[in-house]
Amino acid sequence: xxxxxxxxxxxxxxxxxxxxxxxxxxxxxxxxxxxxxxxxxxxxxxxxxxxxxxxxxxxxxxxxxxxxxxxxxxxxxxxxxxxxxxxxxxxxxxxxxxxxxxxxxxxxxxxxxxxxxxxxxxxxxxxxxxxxxxxxxxxxxxxxxxxxxxxxxxxxxxxxxxxxxxxxxxxxxxxxxxxxxxxxxxxxxxxxxxxxxxxxxxxxxxxxxxxxxxxxxxxxxxxxxxxxxxxxxxxxxxxxxxxxxxxxxxxxxxxxxxxxxxxxxxxxxxxxxxxxxxxxxxxxxxxxxxxxxxxxxxxxxxxxxxxxxxxxxxxxxxxxxxxxxxxxxxxxxxxxxxxxxxxxxxxxxxxxxxxxxxxxxxxxxxxxxxxxxxxxxxxxxxxxxxxxxxxxxxxxxxxxxxxxxxxxxxxxxxxxxxxxxxxxxxxxxxxxxxxxxxxxxxxxxxxxxxxxxxxxxxxxxxxxxxxxxxxxxxxxxxxxxxxxxxxxxxxxxxxxxxxxxxxxxxxxxxxxxxxxxxxxxxxxxxxxxxxxxxxxxxxxxxxxxxxxxxxx
Numbered sequence: 001x002x003x004x005x006x007x008x009x010x011x012x013x014x015x016x017x018x019x020x021x022x023x024x025x026x027x028x029x030x031x032x033x034x035x036x037x038x039x040x041x042x043x044x045x046x047x048x049x050x051x052x053x054x055x056x057x058x059x060x061x062x063x064x065x066x067x068x069x070x071x072x073x074x075x076x077x078x079x080x081x082x083x084x085x086x087x088x089x090x091x092x093x094x095x096x097x098x099x100x101x102x103x104x105x106x107x108x109x110x111x112x113x114x115x116x117x118x119x120x121x122x123x124x125x126x127x128x129x130x131x132x133x134x135x136x137x138x139x140x141x142x143x144x145x146x147x148x149x150x151x152x153x154x155x156x157x158x159x160x161x162x163x164x165x166x167x168x169x170x171x172x173x174x175x176x177x178x179x180x181x182x183x184x185x186x187x188x189x190x191x192x193x194x195x196x197x198x199x200x201x202x203x204x205x206x207x208x209x210x211x212x213x214x215x216x217x218x219x220x221x222x223x224x225x226x227x228x229x230x231x232x233x234x235x236x237x238x239x240x241x242x243x244x245x246x247x248x249x250x251x252x253x254x255x256x257x258x259x260x261x262x263x264x265x266x267x268x269x270x271x272x273x274x275x276x277x278x279x280x281x282x283x284x285x286x287x288x289x290x291x292x293x294x295x296x297x298x299x300x301x302x303x304x305x306x307x308x309x310x311x312x313x314x315x316x317x318x319x320x321x322x323x324x325x326x327x328x329x330x331x332x333x334x335x336x337x338x339x340x341x342x343x344x345x346x347x348x349x350x351x352x353x354x355x356x357x358x359x360x361x362x363x364x365x366x367x368x369x370x371x372x373x374x375x376x377x378x379x380x381x382x383x384x385x386x387x388x389x390x391x392x393x394x395x396x397x398x399x400x401x402x403x404x405x406x407x408x409x410x411x412x413x414x415x416x417x418x419x420x421x422x423x424x425x426x427x428x429x430x431x432x433x434x435x436x437x438x439x440x441x442x443x444x445x446x447x448x449x450x451x452x453x454x455x456x457x458x459x460x461x462x463x464x465x466x467x468x469x470x471x472x473x474x475x476x477x478x479x480x481x482x483x484x485x486x487x488x489x490x491x492x493x494x495x496x497x498x499x500x501x502x503x504x505x506x507x508x509x510x511x512x513x514x515x516x517x518x519x520x521x522x523x524x525x526x527x528x529x530x531x532x533x534x535x536x537x538x539x540x541x542x543x544x545x546x547x548x549x550x551x552x
Contacts, residue, residue: 001176007133009183010140010191014127020243024113027245033066035247038092038099039237041073042084046091046303047295048357049252049282052320054097056279057250059321059345061100066247070102071240072117075230085117091303095313113244118236125231128239128269129191129224137196137268138224140189141171142182165195165219172221191225193235195264203260208248208277208347210256218261234261242271248347253278277347282323283354293357300359310385310423314340315366321345322365323355337372367418375408378420382407385423393427396434405534406433410526417526432520433534438543447517449510450490453551458488459514460544470537474529485511518547 027035036057040050054068061068070092072085085106092098101111109116132138141164143151148164155162171179172194183189197217204214224235231239241249256278266273283290284298293301300306306316321328321340331343370378379400386394397403407430410417419429431437447456467480482492485508491497497507516528519540525531532540 001180003136003176004134006140006176006179007130009180010133011126011130014123014130017127017131020124020127024243024245027067029067030065032064033247034060034064035067035069035245036061036250037069037071037102037241037244037246039071039073039240040088041076041079042081042088043076043079044081044084044295046088047301048293048303048306049279049301051091051095051097051303051316052282052323053250053252053279054092055095055317055320056324056345056347056350057248058097058099060248060250060347062341063344067100067245069111069113069244070099070116071244072103073233073236074117074119075226075233075236077119077230094307095303095317118240119230121236121240122229122231124243125225125236125239126229129231129235132193132224132268133191135268137194138191139172139174139194140179140183141192141221141223142187142189143171144188161199163220164192165199165221169221188227190223190227192221193224193265193268195219195221196268197260197264203263205259205263205276207256207259208275209280209350210253210278210352213256213259215257215260218264220261222261234258234265238262238265238269238271241274242266242269246274248277249274250277250279250347253280277350280351280354282357284357290354290356292354300357308389310382310389310425311362311366312369312381312422315362315369315422318369319362319365322361323351323357325349326351363421366421370420371411371416371418373411375404375411378407378411379403382423382426386426389424390427392437396436402534406430409530409534419526432522432525433531435539438521439546441521446521446523448513448523449506450514455488456514456518456551457548459484459511460518460548462487463515464541464544468537468540470533477529477532481512481515482508519543 027033029035038050038054038057040046058068060066070089072088074080074085083106085103089103089105098104101109101113102116103109115121129138143164147170151164151168151170152162155168169192171192174182195218197219199216199219201217202214203217204212206212222234223232225231237249240246259276262276263273281292284293295301306313318332318340321343322332325343325345327346327349328343335342373381379397383394383397386397420426427437431441450456450459463481463484467484469476469480472480486492488511489504490511491500491504491507494507494509497504512528513523516525517523519528519531519535535543
């Protein structure tokens with residue numbers, strides 16, 4: 001008996017690998033096109049690091065007219081969570097990172113290189129495992145979990161490297177006849193790769209990000225097909241990346257130590273390996289110490305956190321590109337209004353050590369991003385977020401025409417205001433423009449320089465009786481506040497006040513503050529002229545009366 005007989009006995013119905021090589025031909029893409037993938041397991045929420053990898057993978061594919069696809073690696077079905085694929089698909093969609101191919105829902109997919117879910121590719125993996133057995137490069141292993149544990153204990157006691165290799169690989173040394181006999185006797189088995197490597201031999205590899213790295217060669221006889229007939233990650237990814245035409249594997253650097261094994265699998269299968277680019281993890285400053293963002297400890301590790309907070313997807317992507325390439329910040333400075341799609345990402349410009357996640361910087365990016373949105377865009381995004389997370393805000397935004405006027409205040413100027421970093425900030429920033437929010441709180445009027453009750457009442461009353469005119473332009477409006485200031489004995493100009501500090505108790509700016517506080521219960525707001533234009537005479541009068549009542 002030979003290896004082919006053994007292979008036929010184990011996988012009697014498997015197709016020849018030539019069938020799959022023809023079914024999945026080499027992609028017809030232009031020279032230099034990059035084919036990348038995001039290949040998560042549906043075992044929990046999508047980590048920000050996964051989004052980071054996807055952004056980089058999709059960007060590289062787009063800028064080279066290549067392909068970015070989503071493959072679901074669900075061979076470890078014990079850890080799979082309900083709707084795990086849906087969560088992955090939706091997370092990518094939320095951030096505008098939809099794949100060109102791959103899974104588009106829990107059960108649907110698009111593209112010619114599927115199935116894009118590993119659990120549906122069992123026959124393919126078994127065909128390639130059969131091929132390895134025929135070549136004498138894989139074999140059935142009959143060791144029970146108990147025997148595996150016994151081997152591990154002996155290795156620990158002898159203080160030698162653990163694993164299934166060399167003399168410890170008991171089943172590797174069985175003859176074909178012995179293997180066949182065990183199978184026919186009904187003994188359970190898994191399929192192991194027969195490593196040709198030696199641990200004392202070094203391999204050199206050039207990672208696209210890390211540069212030149214050196215490792216001991218792999219000598220472990222890893223499991224490639226488990227007892228349930230499904231492959232392990234190591235074997236499946238090699239077969240999939242070959243058949244799907246992946247040119248660049250972009251993944252976290254926790255996989256860097258697996259490179260010797262993966263290159264060995266590609267070589268023994270007769271495949272051209274992809275280029276590997278291992279991304280440093282996103283780190284967090286924890287009381288002066290740097291550590292990886294943790295799924296367990298850090299809410300910002302979950303992609304869903306950014307949607308819940310309402311941080312715009314544009315800001316998250318912009319910030320992640322800033323982490324990815326040190327050249328991005330200068331590019332953005334030189335191109336403030338260009339789409340990030342125009343930025344040329346370079347893998348060899350990525351940091352080899354972990355970038356520090358800075359929430360303050362992210363929120364600052366959020367302010368800049370939102371400041372460039374039109375009033376219509378701000379309204380739509382705020383409403384979309386409110387419908388998911390804030391019923392009260394959703395209700396006040398029902399009046400679209402009025403809300404658009406609110407969001408248009410100081411928008412479109414050369415220096416637009418940057419008071420909103422995320423959609424969860426919106427309510428706090430606009431509540432004084434809506435009576436139902438403004439009057440729902442106990443109003444506290446923090447009057448400043450002019451805080452005498454009689455003087456405040458005089459200013460508010462005289463302004464409405466003599467100086468307010470809804471038809472004034474901005475200059476006319478401010479001139480009247482100057483006149484009001486002069487009539488009540490305050491300096492009409494700040495300069496005048498500074499030149500004669502003993503003559504005046506306050507100036508026009510302080511009078512404006514009284515109007516602002518009475519109107520909004522704030523000392524700092526966007527342009528008060530625009531606020532008054534949106535509120536209108538009736539609301540202004542009502543609020544000034546309320547402010548006067550509060551003083552008594």
